[in-house]
Amino acid sequence: MHGMNGPLPSDLNLLLVLEALLAERHVSRAAMRLNRSQPAVSHALARLRDIFGDPLLVRGEGGLQPTARALQLAGPLAEALALVRSMVDPPTFDIGQCSRHFRLSLSDYGTAILLPPLVARLRKAAPLIDLSVVSYGRDRALAALIDGEIDLAVGVYPELAAAGRRDLMSDLLFRETFACLSDGAVQPGALSIERYLARPHVRVTVALEDDSEVDAALARLGHKRRIAIQIPHWSAAPDLVRGTDLVLTAAKRSLEALETGSLRCSEPPFRLAGFPFVQTWHRRREKDAPHRWLREEIALAARGSTGEREPRRS
Known part of the structure; x- marks a missing residue:
């Protein structure tokens, strides 16, 4: 394998152990995945550390954490094992088994x-x-x-x-395209761009640093909306809109089924490209x-x- 320090492992199973450890970050779980004993996996890890001249995995928060060397090896290791598997796997496989x-x-x-x-x-x-x-x-x-x-x-x-x-x-x-969800009973009438910008908004995003296509489109028009609530879970968003002046702008397919009671699904009041x-x-x-x-x-x-x-x- 390219970039190894020292000799190649003579046992391909050692590389399978390294693959499992990098995936599971835990000796016991890696042993279960490989159907091997925990001492056998620990022994294999010790051999791998000798071969590569690196600890590879060290104890950290939540289990074992890969070293920089281990992360460097992850890509070449996956490619090498995928190639080996493609050589030994039958050309057809039974998905049921x-x-x-x-x-x-x-x-x-x-x-x-x-x-x-x-x-x-x-x-x-x-x-x-x-x-x-x-x-x-x-x-x-x-x-x-x-x-x-x-x-x-x-x-x-x-x-x-x-x-x-x-x-x-x-x-x-x-x-997919965008749509807006709002409670028509709280503020009836069409959602103009002026009303849209004047109202507070719910934004659903997993990571705080993820860019929003909605905010980018508004910025191109010289506008900025106020994000009053930002949450990582989509499931809670409709209930936050119901009975409030909040507006949720999200994928249209996810909003159409929520148009019940006073909740209204409408087109955005500004040009917003699909994605x-x-x-x-x-x-x-x-x-x-x-x-x-x-x-x-x-x-x-x-x-x-x-x-x-x-x-x-x-």
Whole structure:
């Protein structure tokens, strides 16, 4: 493997142990993942430390934390093991007998529209596949893909075109537009740009540093709205709007079903471009058959939510 200090490990299983430890950050969980004993994994870690001349994983808050050297190895390690697996895996596989654990980053919005149909399909067609879902901010999700911490990220990622993201591939699931949710009983009448700017707003974002397409569009027009409430969870937002003067500007598909009682869903009172909703993954996973199958299932779930499928891109 490129960049190793010292001789290559003579036992490929050592690299499998390192992969599991980097993923689980815990010796016991790595042992369970590998179906090996905890002492065996600890012994393998000691051998890996000798081979690489580095502690690789050190105790920290919440478990083991990778050293800089371990993070440097994560990408080449994943690529090497993916290549080996592609050599030994059969050309076809039985998804019904496939046992895998996938880690996905999904927003509340993505979870609500994609996860129910996806999980229903998995339970029937692939009952041995397990999913762990996290909700990372945009930068962290893309960094986690590059580091091999997660397998797929589904959401809005305008950063994909930036330099340094060339190893990330993507599939356009659908294009989404914005809408505004407000309580018509509190302040009746059309939501003009003047009224929009005069009212306080709810903003849903996982990470404080994530840019908002809404605020960027307003800034281009020389305007700025007041964010009175910022929360990371989509599910609470509609109840914050109900009975208040707050306005929620979010994906139209997520708001239309909430137009009940006095809640009103309306077009934004200013030009606001739509945005692509994508799934993205690292190039090293491109030829991984179960991973490819999962991507296709996510695309099918997205098609069910929109009624049509967008053309694929990468």
